Amino acid sequence: MVIQPINDLVAIAAKKGVKEAVLSPGSRCAPLTLAFARHPDIHCRTISDERSAAFVALGMAQQLDNPVVLVCTSGSAALNYAPAVAEAYFQQIPILVITADRPKEWIDQWDGQTIRQEEIYGKHVKGSFNFPDEFSHEDKVWHAHRITNEAINLAKSYPAGPVHINIPLREPFYPKREEVLNFQKDLPNFEMVKGRNYLNTxxxxxxxxxxxxxxxxxxxxxxxxxxxxxxxxxxxxxxxxxxxxxxxxxxxxxxxxxxxxxxxxxxxxxxxxxxxxxxxxxxxxxxxxxxxxxxxxxxxxxxxxxxxxxxxxxxxxxxxxxxxxxxxxxxxxxxxxxxxxxxxxxxxxxxxxxERIHNRFLKVLEGARFGEYQALHMVSKKIPANSKLHLSNSMAVRYFNFLGLKNNEFEIICNRGTSGIDGSNSTAVGCTFTTKDTVTLITGDMAFFYDRNAFWHNYNMPNLRIIVLNNHAGGIFRLIEGPAAQPELEEFFETKQALTAEHLSNEFGFTYQSASNVDELKVSLDSFYNKSMEPKLLEIFSDSKTNAEILQTVKAQLKGA
Structure with a gap:
C-alpha cells in the first residue's frame, strides 16, 4: 500500500536540497526505503550495520555541509545510531534521522522489535518529531508536511545538527506491483531567511x-x-x-x-x-x-x-x-x-x-628509535595536497598535534565532538563518497578493529588510504599517569589483542602492505598514494611500551632545547 505522506516527506526533502540518503535494511521501514530509493533526485546507499551507517552519513554531511538522511527500522536499530547522532550534535553536522516505529498502542506490549523510540536521542538532537500514524483527516497530512519542513530547516539552521523524525507505520508496508509512487510537485516548502552576520558601527x-x-x-x-x-x-x-x-x-x-x-x-x-x-x-x-x-x-x-x-x-x-x-x-x-x-x-x-622546538624537532625525531611518532612524521610528508586526512581519537590525533605542522595543504578531520574511538573508519568511508580526492585514514588498532563493519558494503572506494598503527594494545593508557601506574594496566586498560589487518584486507579486497622499521616504511610509502582500483591499507607495527618510552624521551630532549 502506498502511503502518500511518506512519499511527500521524500519529495519535500528533495525540494529543500537533500540529495543523499543512507538506508539500512528492514521491513518496518520499507515504505521509507522504497520512497527514497525511487526518488529520482536523491542518491541512496545501503549500509547494513546501523552504527556504521550513521557515521558514514556523518562523514558525508560534514563534507557536503548539507543534511544527509538516515533511515532504519524499529527497535534496537535506532539505538545503534546514537553514538554518531551525539557526535553530529557536538560537531554541529546536519543529519536527518528517520526511524520507523510500531504504532503507539503496541509500545510496551512485547511486540517484536519494539522499544520506546519517541525522543530516543534525548538532548543530543536539535529537535525530535513524531509523525502522525494515520492520515484520514487532511489536517494530519498538513501536519506531516509541516513536520518535514520544520525538521529539515532545523537541521540546517545555525548551528547545524541532527534532527529526529520518528514514524509509526502499520502493515501492509509494501506497495502492490501495479502501484506507482507519486512524488507531488506542489508541496509546501517553508524557506529560511538568515539574520545578519556582521558587527554594526x-x-x-x-x-x-x-x-x-x-x-x-x-x-x-x-x-x-x-x-x-x-x-x-x-x-x-x-x-x-x-x-x-x-x-x-x-x-x-x-x-x-x-x-x-x-x-x-x-x-x-x-x-x-x-x-x-x-x-x-x-x-x-x-x-x-x-x-x-x-x-x-x-x-x-x-x-x-x-x-x-x-x-x-x-x-x-x-x-x-x-x-x-x-x-x-x-x-x-x-x-x-x-x-x-x-x-x-x-x-x-x-x-x-x-621556533626553538621547531629547530630541534627534526633532528631529535630522526634520531629516535622507530615507532609511531617517527612513522607519522614520515607519513605526514607524503599526504597529497588538496586531500582529506581523517584521524582517529586517542593517539593518532595527538601525534599529529605534536608534529606542529604549518600551512597544511590537506584538511584534517577528527570526531572530536565526543572524542570516541567508535566510527572513525565509517566517517572516513562517508567522506570518500563525497569526493574524488584522496582520503587518508590514520587510526590505531583498537579504533580500527572496533569499526570494521565500515567496509561491509558494496561501494567502491579507490581513493581511500588507511594507515593502521598496530601496537596490539590501547597505547594511550601508558601515557596517562593514572592507569600507567596500575598493575592492571595491560589486562584492563590496554586490552591487548593479537589481530592484524591483513585478513580484513583480503576479505574486503584491499591492497595490503606492512612496515616494522624505517626502511620498510619508506618502501611502502613510495607507492602508497599511487592511483589504484581498490583501497590500500598500510599496517605499521610497533610496541606499545616502546612507543611510550620514545614519546617521553623525545619530549625530554626537546625540553633541553
Whole structure:
C-alpha cells in the first residue's frame, strides 16, 4: 500500500536540497526505503550495520555541509545510531534521522522489535518529531508536511545538527506491483531567511574601546573546516603584532606565524607569568591540547567567544566574559583594522619557544628509535595536497598535534565532538563518497578493529588510504599517569589483542602492505598514494611500551632545547 505522506516527506526533502540518503535494511521501514530509493533526485546507499551507517552519513554531511538522511527500522536499530547522532550534535553536522516505529498502542506490549523510540536521542538532537500514524483527516497530512519542513530547516539552521523524525507505520508496508509512487510537485516548502552576520558601527566602537584595556591578546581557533580568508587574517594579525595565534591541528588554520608546538613546550612554561594572556579570543569548536586548556584556565584571563548568531558560547577556559554573535571572519576583519595596546614582547616569547622546538624537532625525531611518532612524521610528508586526512581519537590525533605542522595543504578531520574511538573508519568511508580526492585514514588498532563493519558494503572506494598503527594494545593508557601506574594496566586498560589487518584486507579486497622499521616504511610509502582500483591499507607495527618510552624521551630532549 502506498502511503502518500511518506512519499511527500521524500519529495519535500528533495525540494529543500537533500540529495543523499543512507538506508539500512528492514521491513518496518520499507515504505521509507522504497520512497527514497525511487526518488529520482536523491542518491541512496545501503549500509547494513546501523552504527556504521550513521557515521558514514556523518562523514558525508560534514563534507557536503548539507543534511544527509538516515533511515532504519524499529527497535534496537535506532539505538545503534546514537553514538554518531551525539557526535553530529557536538560537531554541529546536519543529519536527518528517520526511524520507523510500531504504532503507539503496541509500545510496551512485547511486540517484536519494539522499544520506546519517541525522543530516543534525548538532548543530543536539535529537535525530535513524531509523525502522525494515520492520515484520514487532511489536517494530519498538513501536519506531516509541516513536520518535514520544520525538521529539515532545523537541521540546517545555525548551528547545524541532527534532527529526529520518528514514524509509526502499520502493515501492509509494501506497495502492490501495479502501484506507482507519486512524488507531488506542489508541496509546501517553508524557506529560511538568515539574520545578519556582521558587527554594526556601534558594536565595533564599543569592542574597540574595550580592547584598549588588553595588551596580551591570544587568539585560539577551535576545530573547523579550512578557511583561507581566516587563515590569511590570522597570519596578518600575528605578523603585525596585534595578537598571538595558537593553532591546534584540527583548527585547519595553522600558518607560518602561528604557534603549533604548544603541546610540547607548555609543560615547561606553565608557571611563567610572562606567557599568560590577559585576553583569550576563541572561535570554532573544541581544541585537542589538554595542556593548553589547563594553562589558559589557570591564567584567569577573561575570555571572548565569537560565533554566528544562534550558537552557544562554552566557558571552556573558565573565564567567559563576552559572547560575540557574529561570523568569526567579520570579527577578525574588525580586529585587523584596529590598533590595540598590544605587547610585542608577549608574542615574541611564545614565538621564540615555538621556533626553538621547531629547530630541534627534526633532528631529535630522526634520531629516535622507530615507532609511531617517527612513522607519522614520515607519513605526514607524503599526504597529497588538496586531500582529506581523517584521524582517529586517542593517539593518532595527538601525534599529529605534536608534529606542529604549518600551512597544511590537506584538511584534517577528527570526531572530536565526543572524542570516541567508535566510527572513525565509517566517517572516513562517508567522506570518500563525497569526493574524488584522496582520503587518508590514520587510526590505531583498537579504533580500527572496533569499526570494521565500515567496509561491509558494496561501494567502491579507490581513493581511500588507511594507515593502521598496530601496537596490539590501547597505547594511550601508558601515557596517562593514572592507569600507567596500575598493575592492571595491560589486562584492563590496554586490552591487548593479537589481530592484524591483513585478513580484513583480503576479505574486503584491499591492497595490503606492512612496515616494522624505517626502511620498510619508506618502501611502502613510495607507492602508497599511487592511483589504484581498490583501497590500500598500510599496517605499521610497533610496541606499545616502546612507543611510550620514545614519546617521553623525545619530549625530554626537546625540553633541553
Amino acid at each position: 556601534d558594536e565595533e566602537l564599543k569592542l574597540g574601546e574595550n580592547l584598549k584595556h588588553y595588551r596580551k591578546i591570544m587568539v585560539v581557533p577551535g576545530q573547523q573546516r579550512p578557511n583561507e580568508k581566516i587563515q590569511v587574517l590570522l597570519e596578518k594579525l600575528q605578523e603585525e603584532g596585534k595578537a598571538l595565534v595558537v593553532t591546534d591541528a584540527i583548527s585547519n588554520l595553522a600558518n607560518q606565524n602561528s604557534i603549533t608546538y604548544h603541546d610540547t613546550f607548555i609543560p615547561h612554561i606553565k608557571e611563567e607569568k610572562d606567557f599568560e594572556p590577559d585576553l583569550i579570543i576563541s572561535f570554532g569548536k573544541s581544541i585537542i591540547s589538554k595542556g593548553l586548556k589547563l594553562f589558559l584556565r589557570s591564567s584567569k584571563a577573561p575570555h571572548w567567544h565569537v560565533a554566528s548568531p544562534g550558537a552557544y558560547s562554552p566557558d571552556t577556559y573558565q573565564g567567559l566574559t563576552r559572547s560575540i554573535q557574529t561570523h568569526p571572519l567579520a570579527f577578525l576583519e574588525f580586529l585587523s583594522k584596529i590598533n590595540p595596546n598590544h605587547s610585542r614582547e608577549f608574542i615574541d616569547i611564545w614565538k621564540k619557544e615555538d
